[in-house]
Amino acid sequence: MNAAQASLSLLPRLPWPLPALAAWALAWLVWWLAALAGAPAALALASGLLAGLVVALVMPGCQGVWRRGLAAAGFPLSAFAQGAASAWPAWAWLALLLPLLLAYPLRAWRDAPFFPTPPDALAGLDRVVGQPQRVLDAGCGLGHGLRALHGLWPQAQLQGVEWSPLLAWAARLRCPWADVRRGDMWASIGVGSWAAQDLVYVFQRPESMPRVWHKACTEMSAGSWLVSLEFAVPGVTPHSRLQLEGRRPLWIYRLAARKPGSTAAQHGR
Numbered sequence: 001m002n003a004a005q006a007s008l009s010l011l012p013r014l015p016w017p018l019p020a021l022a023a024w025a026l027a028w029l030v031w032w033l034a035a036l037a038g039a040p041a042a043l044a045l046a047s048g049l050l051a052g053l054v055v056a057l058v059m060p061g062c063q064g065v066w067r068r069g070l071a072a073a074g075f076p077l078s079a080f081a082q083g084a085a086s087a088w089p090a091w092a093w094l095a096l097l098l099p100l101l102l103a104y105p106l107r108a109w110r111d112a113p114f115f116p117t118p119p120d121a122l123a124g125l126d127r128v129v130g131q132p133q134r135v136l137d138a139g140c141g142l143g144h145g146l147r148a149l150h151g152l153w154p155q156a157q158l159q160g161v162e163w164s165p166l167l168a169w170a171a172r173l174r175c176p177w178a179d180v181r182r183g184d185m186w187a188s189i190g191v192g193s194w195a196a197q198d199l200v201y202v203f204q205r206p207e208s209m210p211r212v213w214h215k216a217c218t219e220m221s222a223g224s225w226l227v228s229l230e231f232a233v234p235g236v237t238p239h240s241r242l243q244l245e246g247r248r249p250l251w252i253y254r255l256a257a258r259k260p261g262s263t264a265a266q267h268g269r
């Protein structure tokens with residue numbers, strides 16, 4: 001490990017979206033300090049851009065093109081918006097923010113940003129898991145995952161749970177054959193419970209996978225399935241892994257009978 005890598009490893013690993021907020025805040029701080037020191041506007045802007053970019057590239061928790069892009073783009077976009085609309089009163093900014101918060105409450109940011117399941121992402125899943133009767137998309141967003149699941153199993157009872165009221169409402173409209181509820185996918189009772197499901201589908205984020213696995217092991221019965229697009233459960237061997245060329249992998253786990261005294265990590269096969 002060289003000196004640069006050693007110093008990077010000292011950076012705290014903040015949960016998403018804090019790394020993006022840190023990149024935006026630091027970029028604005030650098031811009032403000034440069035402007036305070038009398039730097040020309042273009043130089044202050046370039047310094048802010050550079051600071052945001054560096055944080056996006058090195059900050060643990062900013063891995064992946066999308067996260068880096070979001071972290072790096074915050075400063076230039078907000079600077080552009082400030083410049084274009086600097087005459088707006090504060091309430092106008094708040095009014096702009098409100099629909100965003102409605103669509104995407106902060107709590108949902110922690111679990112996964114909004115990325116939909118591509119239509120063919122689950123191709124071949126039915127050949128591995130057969131015909132589940134009760135299927136849940138945990139964190140169903142606008143219903144893209146539900147539609148892909150419906151394409152595989154039109155007869156199954158499909159459910160979706162989504163934290164954002166606006167996305168849940170839109171998913172209900174887009175997927176009238178599914179039972180879409182607004183709620184917390186982590187709740188262990190009510191809409192959040194996975195106990196009755198034959199298959200639970202998730203497309204969340206890498207950091208959520210240990211919690212997803214623990215919930216599946218605690219609530220789901222032997223023989224049921226947990227399917228995750230893109231992100232594997234660390235340390236657990238999947239039953240199967242499907243991947244079309246150039247596409248996201250699909251990780252398939254089968255819940256085994258829980259042995260007395262076993263831990264969640266052993267509860268799969």
Ligand SMILES: C[S@@+](CC[C@H](N)C(=O)[O-])C[C@H]1O[C@@H](n2cnc3c(N)ncnc32)[C@H](O)[C@@H]1O
Nearest residue numbers: 108111115116117139140141144145163184185
């Ligand atoms: C990457 S999107 C996936 C959407 C959908 N499953 C699909 O594949 O098309 C993740 C979704 O999970 C939702 N989400 C995040 N945390 C949640 C929570 N605690 N309870 C319910 N939904 C949540 C987000 O609002 C977002 O819509």
